[in-house]
Amino acid sequence: MNPYTVIKPIITEKSLRLANSENTYVFQVRMTSNKNQVREAVEKLFNVNVEKIRTIVSQREKKRTGKKRMIVQTGKTKKALVTIKSGQTIDLFDISEE
Numbered sequence: 355m356n357p358y359t360v361i362k363p364i365i366t367e368k369s370l371r372l373a374n375s376e377n378t379y380v381f382q383v384r385m386t387s388n389k390n391q392v393r394e395a396v397e398k399l400f401n402v403n404v405e406k407i408r409t410i411v412s413q414r415e416k417k418r419t420g421k422k423r424m425i426v427q428t429g430k431t432k433k434a435l436v437t438i439k440s441g442q443t444i445d446l447f448d449i450s451e452e
Contacts, residue, residue: 356384356391356395359383359387359395360381361383361384362381363381363446364381364382364433366380376437377437377443378437379436379438381434381436382431383432384432385411389434392434393436396436396438400444403442404438404439405437406437409434410433410434411430412430412433414430415427
């Protein structure tokens, strides 16, 4: 297992809603990692049992930046939507209802 498979959690309104309703957490992962590597990394890092993993690769985007409004391409990124068994949570995400 590569300890750097999971880069960071993605915390947005949509990811928090998924964590509340479907027990699914979203992470940014390395482009070279596959579903089995992501499963091992999440299970070892957070001590949970993973049920299902879905991966998404977002394509490059063109953005205009700077004073001269030059066009810059962003890199590809890969996200993993990890569903864990019911009754388990990851404490990294604060999903308490208020």
